Amino acid sequence: MASTGSVNPDLAKERQKSTFNNEELTYFLYGGPENTKRKRYLQNLAIQDLSKMKLKQYATLSREEQYEQELQKSAYCFTMQKKLELNNPLERFYFREAIMPHEPAPYHLHNSMFIDTINKMATEEQKEKWIPLAESYRLVGTYAQTELGHGSFLRGLETTATYDPRTKEFVINSPTITATKYWPGGLGKTANCCVVMAQLESNGRKLGMHSFLVQIRDLDTHQPLPGVTVGDIGNKFGYAGIDNGFLRLNNVRIPRENMLMKHTKILEDGTYIKPKSERLIYGAMTFVRAAIVGDVGRGLAKAATIAVRYSAVRRQSEIQPGAGEVQVLDFQTQQFRLFPQIANAYALLAAGRDMLLFYMKITAQIDKGALEELPQLHALSAGLKAVSSWVASEGVEVCRLACGGHGYSEASGLPKIYVDVTPACTYEGENNVMVLQTARYLIKCCNAVQQGEQVPSLMKFLQSPPGGSSTLDVRLNLPDLVAAFEHRAARMTREAAQKLQTATSQGKPAHQAWNANAVELAAAGKAFMESYIVRVFAENVSKFKGQLQPVMMALCRLHAVTGMTQNLGDFLKDGYISSQQAAMLQQRLLDLLTELRPNVVALVDAFDFPDAVLDSALGRWDGQVYEALYDYSLRSKLNEKQVLDAYYKYQRPFMESQWQKNSQPSVTSRL
């Protein structure tokens, strides 16, 4: 986009009047000045290199062109990541973000699930063979689990891998149409092999789900191998740059050595060696879920940046009749929509950082053989993935809708962010299933507390006595806010546990009792994750000093108070808060909007997204939004010709047929 060099005066004024140094906040977000500098260096490098490649604006391309351009950009990205020796995952992430912001690209699963699964599930010997091939892109892989008729329920998968001891091979089959592997990213056109999850059968015994490395295309000609039917699954809600694929396997034979055998084995004669723990087989997903939290938080941060900057530039309607149009940021309803989204973004980024630290702590223990904390890690990562993706995807739409008509243009960048964030509600575990897994763990801990047993520190809130009332007052002390959320989560968990007990004591089988209370259990799981986010965010903002502290405190309060007023019934129902407190919260929420108003542009500037990462006409740093929108329009493919072929083909003949029928008075070409 062309920049005129000058900054929109309304936006410049916003930056002048902020009360804190946003550079300091940026340093906090990126882990200090050095890391911030490094992140900027990497992103600027990518942006400059890309500008030389004369690429077309993503939003102006057709799907096929988007796929092709993602291949082109990926080649640059991964060549440079090696050249720069970027081994730190965060540095890799920032570099990639500057090249393909919210653009799922063809090698994405190759570099994540494919290589990760080999690293986690393959023997040392297998890794030695495959990892160098994968890292040098001789093999381009993906991870093929879900099937046309089967999603997250592993035991339901139909693809079979039958061991043939005569040839020492597995025979892989898609026995039905519903067994077709469906959705894996990069599978359609890009990958030449994949990790296939299949039902293992040996010596006539069914042995459950296992992973196999299956080559699907010739490594030289890229043509599908015999027995392989593979292709792209077609247009989707976003995800245009990646070839999610389908795969049918008809008696495809792979050597015995292609089963991933770190934890489990088939011997030459077909004897099956069990894993030490079933849990170890399904471990890879926990990290992915933990990483999603920060990812979707970053998506929301981008959407908030776009909407807040645009709302500072946009003047629309009058507050005082005749006094001229005002910045839409001055409308209370606009503040009420947007400011909580800024707060949510900061909250999710904090929770994401906390989650990754927790993950690293627990996996270090697991590597030493201590598996006790695995259930807690699983419960937390599942629930947090769910709640963060809900919050972020709803928040992105709130931001988009706050941009009026232009929020519907792809030039705004907002549809692109939404269609990239919303799938996180479904992939790596459907959100409702996830919060129910969290609830299962909560119930277990709740029962343990009842039995007087110890529970992990995160679950200590379940030990607080029921009842009581909140000490929350106009000061909105953070500990009072955290306590309110924990009280609610504990109450909802206890009530659900009570209902489960009542149902089973009345003779209902446990699984029926569970399903008959699933809505309340899911609500308890969600409430727990909300309390976790509020607590982590509160701990986070308490660390700030100086001018930043009151701003971040206000932001954290806004996050908590918004959550409370949106779920007011949960807090009023058992008398934990009074009607007076409820009215106070509603008034304080509005006060917080006013308090934060001078700082909102600085708060989104602090996210430090370069224009190329936002990829938005509305979110530009310089606020020259209308020039950018107009510029975008000129590039529409429909504008390549003044009068389209479609006019001669369908419009003109139709018009003429209508004139004739109606024997119109003759009109010249000018009215």
Add this chain to the structure above:
Amino acid sequence: MASTGSVNPDLAKERQKSTFNNEELTYFLYGGPENTKRKRYLQNLAIQDLSKMKLKQYATLSREEQYEQELQKSAYCFTMQKKLELNNPLERFYFREAIMPHEPAPYHLHNSMFIDTINKMATEEQKEKWIPLAESYRLVGTYAQTELGHGSFLRGLETTATYDPRTKEFVINSPTITATKYWPGGLGKTANCCVVMAQLESNGRKLGMHSFLVQIRDLDTHQPLPGVTVGDIGNKFGYAGIDNGFLRLNNVRIPRENMLMKHTKILEDGTYIKPKSERLIYGAMTFVRAAIVGDVGRGLAKAATIAVRYSAVRRQSEIQPGAGEVQVLDFQTQQFRLFPQIANAYALLAAGRDMLLFYMKITAQIDKGALEELPQLHALSAGLKAVSSWVASEGVEVCRLACGGHGYSEASGLPKIYVDVTPACTYEGENNVMVLQTARYLIKCCNAVQQGEQVPSLMKFLQSPPGGSSTLDVRLNLPDLVAAFEHRAARMTREAAQKLQTATSQGKPAHQAWNANAVELAAAGKAFMESYIVRVFAENVSKFKGQLQPVMMALCRLHAVTGMTQNLGDFLKDGYISSQQAAMLQQRLLDLLTELRPNVVALVDAFDFPDAVLDSALGRWDGQVYEALYDYSLRSKLNEKQVLDAYYKYQRPFMESQWQKNSQPSVTSRL
């Protein structure tokens, strides 16, 4: 999509076990057996004709192809509408729906806003000249109001129309980049003229916004006229089949007679004749808003049909371990997501019918010169448009997310519905602005009640005394539910009115007091519209007899109880309902899910959408969803070649550069 002829057995079983005759419900929805028969005749005719045209599936096309195909389908649609002499707007709608379901098409604004505006704002003489030209497509028009920098605030528009008495012409100009007309549908490539809203200036006086007919393209060559810069605005979030456009006018001269002069005039010497009432100028939008209610309700009904049928077919996970995977419709959490959406769809359709009847009643009065009811009509149509589009667009996403991964495929039809429904939150008046207009009317009526004045019947609920408590019990009597919603709306209105009075009595100017309480005012406006919908729905279901009555009553209860539990704080806060009643409502909501479970497929079947209208692999009547999905995949453009040019251009060179760098052990084409 190919049909195998047989119906999925799970879906067939659902239809057998329903307790009512869904044909009867269909008759109710379409206004009797005759109208239903007619609707089916028209839709089947269109579907059969279209199937002969060998069109490609919409979701498999590029944007340019979608635009072209919409032109092709539009030609069929409007030729046939004339041939069949379809003058009833509902019949035209059903016919069009079968041809272009949720596909905004190029002539859409020509046939609605363009012709409507001429009919309402032009003199008889002008109409005689222009309407035949428009109806015979010699003129293809659109309605150009919004500008790049200006949306719903009419006075902010910058386009100017300056009268030149010497030549008796208006000179139309876009003085700045922000004055560029932006977004009008069909403007980019299709239209050859448009109604332009512009600031009128005559004899040096600025005279406010008026409408002008401006020709923009040569009627024969279709080339833009001198001074006209026009084009498509580029890719959007959906809306691919229509060419929303931009337009810049540089000293474009039009004859004096091209100003739409029914209510207002410029005489030859430039003398301005004022309208009798300002209101009359802006009347056209009320009908459009009223019509949106049913439209978005129908969108939600389609999404619910797709998600419910798919959830009956889809088996995923076990409830009882080892007992096999169950229909996802049996999970309580899935019921909790979907069933309220069925209820919402029925509620919105009921509200839409009621709104149109009210519109017709009031406009008949207006035509007789009685303008008293206009403010009420305006308040109701604005607020209902807002709340219904919010409910529908959120509901469509709930349905999409309830379909797991496949909900992200365009084959599901759900993304297409979402991107068609969500714009209703913004067009024809941004929703927050709309509910604030409703609130303004509520406050006026609330003050009138305080003064002991009469208010229209819809506003009588404001006369009920404050305080009191609900008589709601487990039977969930509909009048108790309606009373609860009206109590809430009245309380919120009174509280907001009180705050406004306090603020102004403290010396705050009225406009500041308004903005400082806008969040609560908007909430009051929304609460009123929700009470209106509940009341209309309750009146509606009370009309049913026989087996249908208990089912529709349960659906209405579910709608109301879901609304109450989602906003529980509003009802608990002033003690109107007790904690015990709140707990009862939460339990009864779950009971209602169980009660409705046997009938949900019949309830969506009753909407009577042919497969071609749903345009969904997941929502097919026969439930053969996996065959349809697979079939869709095969048609992806990326599958036209086995190995794409992009492979040779970007993937292969990249891979080779990586092998070389890493001096890989040589591997043959087979692993």
